[in-house]
């Protein structure tokens with residue numbers, strides 16, 4: 001069953017059609033990669049689904065419910081979480097606090113002011129568990145600003161994952177790190193996401209990575225959906241090959 | 252997971268207590284040594300520290316620079332003056348019990364307007380609103396006494412148990428009132444410490460660091476800012492409430508923008524990135540200002556120069572500089 005479905009989603013910036021009649025489907029439990037050259041409209045699509053942007057027209061259905069007009073907070077409550085293309089952390093807070101805050105927010109405890117945050121054992125336990133899954137437990141007291149780039153990318157994912165979403169969007173979780181870190185980040189992320197049975201949509205440029213980890217791949221081009229299939233189907237797709245050859249993908 | 256289990260309450264409280272308790276002991280003992288004038292000066296310093304503490308919930312923890320916190324200080328001060336003149340109330344506890352909800356209400360109203368904006372727009376709005384209160388205090392002189400201000404006689408303390416009427420009341424009042432201010436100061440420090448270490452306080456810091464990401468954790472950013480504003484204004488108003496009996500008089504000057512500037516100055520002087528910064532800054536600023544005023548008529552210029560030098564040499568304030576130094580020494584000793 002489709003967890004998420006967009007219908008004729010449209011978004012234009014001036015003369016640029018960033019999303020052009022996009023019918024995008026995410027199925028329950030899959031690890032889906034969203035690919036396409038820079039400017040293809042991938043981030044815009046995620047922005048529309050997460051309510052960071054409003055579509056010009058079209059619908060977004062989540063678990064069969066129309067959420068096109070739902071606010072950011074409502075969509076997060078419904079179970080849609082996301083990370084950003086550029087690392088977005090709370091640099092003045094510890095690694096632990098970065099993740100704990102997601103748990104507090106999800107549990108509706110973020111407005112509590114008469115108790116110390118670190119004294120909430122249930123939240124602390126869950127935050128530590130997430131940090132451990134992402135291999136960041138021994139950095140728990142480090143300020144987020146003090147992490148290495150690869151760790152920052154992982155923490156960025158962990159913050160979104162700690163919301164325990166049903167559907168998780170990761171916008172280029174491996175951009176800006178070395179090839180070795182890339183593999184390590186994707187290993188960790190895919191393992192955690194699969195273990196947690198979270199449906200994930202990952203925007204990724206490295207096609208080796210994409211073919212290795214994805215259940216399904218969707219390719220966008222100039223705002224439109226160009227191809228949709230399993231890694232093998234995508235590998236055999238002529239249009240995809242042309243774009244990959246014609247416009248070399250880079251970060 | 253047990254290895255990294257949440258630290259015990261003791262571990263949480265030990266570091267702040269290790270610094271806080273000796274300082275508190277010093278503040279308790281000092282008046283026995285320094286005489287009435289210096290005790291009064293220190294009491295003013297504590298009041299300024301409370302004002303800066305309230306202010307810094309917005310600047311340091313929420314990332315909003317208010318340039319109109321004189322409004323809340325003055326609000327507390329004038330509320331007490333009205334209670335004394337119009338209702339004949341002379342109990343300090345009643346001043347606080349009535350003054351706090353009044354201040355909270357006004358802070359909530361003005362804050363509701365201000366938190367619709369951030370950065371410079373927020374600063375200008377807070378400034379503009381404080382100027383409105385200031386001009387009201389000047390123009391409605393039949394209510395506020397205009398530039399003459401309003402006198403406030405020495406209140407009774409502890410539900411009337413302590414009375415300071417008559418001759419010789421002044422030194423007794425200062426001695427008792429200092430401890431009163433100290434008690435309120437300590438309560439404010441504890442309450443504020445808990446707030447900034449609570450989930451709410453962490454959420455404020457998250458909003459300060461990255462508003463967009465905070466929104467995508469499901470935090471209602473504007474509401475958090477609003478509540479922070481409310482608390483901030485109310486605590487600074489409490490400082491104003493404490494200040495009036497000490498000063499015996501309130502004038503529109505405490506509503507005027509230069510006083511907002513003094514609150515900003517004191518906070519930056521101490522260091523807005525640390526919890527203790529505004530506390531140290533408030534007390535230090537009060538001394539600097541008192542001696543600057545006494546030594547030169549160009550004291551505002553002198554303060555300005557001090558601030559410029561401070562920002563250039565110690566951008567993290569007194570507390571920031573001291574803790575950096577302490578960390579360096581510790582590392583050297585460990586090496």
Ligand SMILES: Nc1ncnc2c1ncn2[C@@H]1O[C@H](COP(=O)(O)OP(=O)(O)O)[C@@H](O)[C@H]1O
Pocket residue numbers: 013016017018036037038039040041042043044045
């Ligand atoms: N906020 C915006 N304002 C104007 N143009 C935008 C905005 N966001 C994206 N675009 C444009 O929309 C197109 C798609 O961008 P984007 O979704 O970021 O692509 P991708 O993530 O696939 O690289 C690009 O041409 C980009 O310049």
Ligand SMILES: [Mg+2]
Pocket residue numbers: 042043044085
């Ligand atoms: Mg993008």
